Amino acid sequence: MTEDERWMQQALAEAEVAYQEGEVPVGAVVVSEGRIIGRGHNQTEGLQDPTAHAEILAIGAAATHLKSWRLSGTSIYVTVEPCPMCAGALVLARIKRLICGARDPKAGACGSLFNIVQDRRLNHRVELTEGILADQASELLRSFFQQRRLKEGGDREGQ
Numbered sequence: 001m002t003e004d005e006r007w008m009q010q011a012l013a014e015a016e017v018a019y020q021e022g023e024v025p026v027g028a029v030v031v032s033e034g035r036i037i038g039r040g041h042n043q044t045e046g047l048q049d050p051t052a053h054a055e056i057l058a059i060g061a062a063a064t065h066l067k068s069w070r071l072s073g074t075s076i077y078v079t080v081e082p083c084p085m086c087a088g089a090l091v092l093a094r095i096k097r098l099i100c101g102a103r104d105p106k107a108g109a110c111g112s113l114f115n116i117v118q119d120r121r122l123n124h125r126v127e128l129t130e131g132i133l134a135d136q137a138s139e140l141l142r143s144f145f146q147q148r149r150l151k152e153g154g155d156r157e158g159q
Helices: 003-020 054-066 084-092 134-157
Strands: 027-032 035-041 075-080 097-102 127-129
Touching: 003 027, 003 035, 003 054, 003 075, 003 097, 003 134, 027 054, 035 054, 054 075, 054 084, 075 134, 097 134
Parallel strands: 075 097, 097 127
Antiparallel strands: 027 035, 027 075
């Protein structure tokens, strides 16, 4: 197992927590000097907060840990390609490296629809590594949405 796979396993564990809480299963961990300094999983439903994405929560925890909004030299492992809001936060936090699992062709902002993290017009660019444990991340998403569709279909039939 590579170092990137090891840390992505931790992000997948966060995604599993989101899944169990009925949230879209996305997880993230911020790593600095060989240890996790911030963790997060989607909590938009539980917190009723549209900004409570895994990446935002992990970045906030890392900033609190370092007592600085500048996360220079850190890496973030995210199970699914970040959206525009989260990609912008990665740039603003000065994160050095983004490692993501599955691509998001509908909302991804790190290569799918946009590439905010590497836009030369911005004052910081994030190194990008894609596809780490993408199959596991994709399967978690597939399972979640399949279960959700079955539940919603059952709810309608009962009415």
